[in-house]
Amino acid sequence: xxxxxxxxxxxxxxxxxxxxxxxxxxxxxxxxxxxxxxxxxxxxxxxxxxxxxxxxxxxxxxxxxxxxxxxxxxxxxxxxxxxxxxxxxxxxxxxxxxxxxxxxxxxxxxxxxxxxxxxxxxxxxxxxxxxxxxxxxxxxxxxxxxxxxxxxxxxxxxxxxxxxxxxxxxxxxxxxxxxxxxxxxxxxxxxxxxxxxxxxxxxxxxxxxxxxxxxxxxxxxxxxxxxxxxxxxxxxxxxxxxxxxxxxxxxxxxxxxxxxxxxxxxxxxxxxxxxxxxxxxxxxxxxxxxxxxxxxxxxxxxxxxxxxxxxxxxxxxxxxxxxxxxxxxxxxxxxxxxxxxxxxx
Amino acid sequence: xxxxxxxxxxxxxxxxxxxxxxxxxxxxxxxxxxxxxxxxxxxxxxxxxxxxxxxxxxxxxxxxxxxxxxxxxxxxxxxxxxxxxxxxxxxxxxxxxxxxxxxxxxxxxxxxxxxxxxxxxxxxxxxxxxxxxxxxxxxxxxxxxxxxxxxxxxxxxxxxxxxxxxxxxxxxxxxxxxxxxxxxxxxxxxxxxxxxxxxxxxxxxxxxxxxxxxxxxxxxxxxxxxxxxxxxxxxxxxxxxxxxxxxxxxxxxxxxxxxxxxxxxxxxxxxxxxxxxxxxxxxxxxxxxxxxxxxxxxxxxxxxxxxxxxxxxxxxxxxxxxxxxxxxxxxxxxxxxxxxxxxxx
DNA sequence: TTGTACGCGTTATCAT
DNA sequence: ATGATAACGCGTACAA
Numbered sequence: 084x085x086x087x088x089x090x091x092x093x094x095x096x097x098x099x100x101x102x103x104x105x106x107x108x109x110x111x112x113x114x115x116x117x118x119x120x121x122x123x124x125x126x127x128x129x130x131x132x133x134x135x136x137x138x139x140x141x142x143x144x145x146x147x148x149x150x151x152x153x154x155x156x157x158x159x160x161x162x163x164x165x166x167x168x169x170x171x172x173x174x175x176x177x178x179x180x181x182x183x184x185x186x187x188x189x190x191x192x193x194x195x196x197x198x199x200x201x202x203x204x205x206x207x208x209x210x211x212x213x214x215x216x217x218x219x220x221x222x223x224x225x226x227x228x229x230x231x232x233x234x235x236x237x238x239x240x241x242x243x244x245x246x247x248x249x250x251x252x253x254x255x256x257x258x259x260x261x262x263x264x265x266x267x268x269x270x271x272x273x274x275x276x277x278x279x280x281x282x283x284x285x286x287x288x289x290x291x292x293x294x295x296x297x298x299x300x301x302x303x304x305x306x307x308x309x310x311x312x313x314x315x316x317x318x319x320x321x322x323x324x325x326x327x328x329x330x331x332x333x334x335x336x337x338x339x340x341x342x343x344x345x346x347x348x349x350x351x352x353x354x355x356x357x358x359x360x361x362x363x364x365x366x367x368x369x370x371x372x373x374x375x376x377x378x379x380x381x382x383x384x385x386x387x388x389x390x391x392x393x394x395x396x397x398x399x400x401x402x403x404x405x406x407x408x409x410x411x412x413x414x415x416x417x418x419x420x421x422x423x424x425x426x427x428x
Numbered sequence: 429x430x431x432x433x434x435x436x437x438x439x440x441x442x443x444x445x446x447x448x449x450x451x452x453x454x455x456x457x458x459x460x461x462x463x464x465x466x467x468x469x470x471x472x473x474x475x476x477x478x479x480x481x482x483x484x485x486x487x488x489x490x491x492x493x494x495x496x497x498x499x500x501x502x503x504x505x506x507x508x509x510x511x512x513x514x515x516x517x518x519x520x521x522x523x524x525x526x527x528x529x530x531x532x533x534x535x536x537x538x539x540x541x542x543x544x545x546x547x548x549x550x551x552x553x554x555x556x557x558x559x560x561x562x563x564x565x566x567x568x569x570x571x572x573x574x575x576x577x578x579x580x581x582x583x584x585x586x587x588x589x590x591x592x593x594x595x596x597x598x599x600x601x602x603x604x605x606x607x608x609x610x611x612x613x614x615x616x617x618x619x620x621x622x623x624x625x626x627x628x629x630x631x632x633x634x635x636x637x638x639x640x641x642x643x644x645x646x647x648x649x650x651x652x653x654x655x656x657x658x659x660x661x662x663x664x665x666x667x668x669x670x671x672x673x674x675x676x677x678x679x680x681x682x683x684x685x686x687x688x689x690x691x692x693x694x695x696x697x698x699x700x701x702x703x704x705x706x707x708x709x710x711x712x713x714x715x716x717x718x719x720x721x722x723x724x725x726x727x728x729x730x731x732x733x734x735x736x737x738x739x740x741x742x743x744x745x746x747x748x749x750x751x752x753x754x755x756x757x758x759x760x761x762x763x764x765x766x767x768x769x770x771x772x773x
Numbered sequence: 774t775t776g777t778a779c780g781c782g783t784t785a786t787c788a789t
Numbered sequence: 790a791t792g793a794t795a796a797c798g799c800g801t802a803c804a805a
Contacts, residue, residue, distance in 0.1 A: 442776045448774095
């Protein structure tokens with residue numbers, strides 16, 4: 084609990100000098116600088132976040148949030164907790180500008196980034212994986228913008244932090260779970276949003292890597308749904324008529340409701356379905372015993388943590404501890420998917 | 429973002445007067461008081477936590493932590509995150525005094541509470557469910573001590589907040605899970621720490637309430653293990669020799685390792701085991717395919733949240749939003765129990 | 774009853 | 790290059 088003032092007294096200099104040294108703002112004689120640095124290290128100086136937060140208010144730090152959330156139920160939960168965190172931080176003087184979009188249109192996202200850019204000090208974004216976005220984000224980062232990617236990452240972007248799913252592990256977990264709760268002999272089809280989505284490919288890879296060791300696994304291929312329930316419905320209808328031997332379906336991203344409706348429409352009650360996210364439509368299908376299990380990727384934590392990372396950086400000057408915060412994949416069934424338990428965030 | 433100062437200016441009074449009104453410290457003319465209160469409400473005044481934290485330092489708030497953690501691996505994780513949160517909050521001037529104990533001895537806990545009592549402003553405790561403790565805690569609460577119960581609650585204690593498991597739901601989830609991953613015909617034995625522990629009884633009740641609807645469920649009774657691996661081992665050995673038809677075991681609290689070793693020693697490979705907590709010994713037994721699934725009760729969240737509740741109250745003067753923070757029960761199998769994923773807290 | 778002034782830790786600015 | 794000072798928002802002791 085050493086303060087700048089104490090260090091100043093011990094070194095026989097003024098607070099201003101200590102501050103200049105600690106914030107590398109120069110204009111201090113080398114010997115004094117060394118003395119102060121040594122003293123600070125020796126006494127393990129840690130700035131009091133309360134003091135920092137108090138002064139941060141003058142900087143009027145602003146965070147921009149840009150999520151392709153419209154029509155994707157999963158993001159509702161992410162945003163609920165992101166907003167809750169934001170409300171809390173606004174008491175410290177943080178401002179947040181919210182933007183959303185529907186689908187993954189590169190041009191639209193570029194335009195929204197451009198619109199936000201002059202107003203913000205940090206950006207929380209669910210980036211479209213496209214060269215134009217990569218280029219733009221890297222440029223803004225070079226210019227000093229603090230960037231947090233949420234839910235999906237782009238390796239070639241030098242963002243400061245990623246908060247989101249552990250895709251590979253999600254696929255592995257789903258594979259292992261299916262071999263536990265599915266029939267002995269598995270004839271399994273996979274629905275995924277798009278092969279173009281890195282996360283979706285990784286989940287599929289994890290899934291297959293586990294089931295390759297299964298003694299009786301028959302892979303019926305992966306269909307693209309564009310994360311659309313109607314497409315998923317059609318895919319599944321076709322699948323079940325062309326491959327009536329199908330006894331299990333793994334839905335890698337959105338589209339679970341469409342697939343489940345198709346299973347119902349086909350009068351199949353012998354199919355094991357594993358999907359992602361415990362959104363209301365999925366829980367309804369759990370109630371109807373169509374979907375057996377869902378993998379939960381902690382949307383609330385994703386929202387809270389991403390906002391927290393931006394706050395800590397802008398207001399307290401604390402960079403994120405890790406460059407990636409990966410959510411645990413949790414297995415949920417009807418009994419632990421809903422109700423009873425109070426939300427924690 | 430209204431400040432006291434701004435309200436004072438708008439009301440044509442001094443800062444001190446506004447402060448007296450807002451903190452109900454009296455000595456303000458009723459009409460002015462009303463004016464100020466109305467203005468504060470109208471402008472939605474929210475005190476800046478940074479300012480509060482800054483002044484809180486002079487009060488030197490102290491939190492006492494008293495957990496019956498020794499020898500219980502589960503609490504290691506709770507304490508890791510509790511310590512991490514404490515370290516963070518210490519930068520704001522919060523002090524924490526740590527005490528631990530082994531087992532649930534009422535006298536010992538009483539003595540430790542007495543020892544802590546004069547030094548602390550808040551207490552985070554894992555209370556023994558005994559009349560003497562109830563009486564003592566209620567007395568301290570009446571005297572103004574802020575009390576948070578962790579992991580197990582006592583209804584008759586008027587603690588300010590409970591952070592811990594949702595026991596009933598944990599039992600229900602385990603029951604439903606067993607009927608998914610277990611054999612068609614279930615002959616199930618239960619091991620629990622003690623019938624005297626409310627949480628353990630609730631888990632059992634939840635478990636049985638689900639399985640009562642199972643078409644082919646045979647309940648072989650519940651044995652007490654005192655949360656001891658050796659006792660659990662003996663129980664399980666006896667069980668398997670007296671009831672060789674046993675094909676599933678539900679371990680409600682500690683003792684999973686002992687039970688698993690007994691299953692191994694009995695050369696049984698056809699038994700489905702569901703337990704609580706993904707402690708290392710359980711994960712080892714998952715690797716050896718003895719334990720199939722564990723219910724995870726978010727020990728890290730329990731630690732972080734309980735410390736956060738105490739901090740918010742002491743330093744920011746914010747009482748907990750809820751009187752109970754119940755953890756979600758997560759289903760974990762080998763693939764999502766360990767590794768790969770970074771910890772979030 | 775009310776207002777003033779100081780301290781908390783940090784930062785920015787101005788004067789030396 | 791360095792020191793002094795004001796400001797941030799809140800709590801409180803003390804003076805009027």
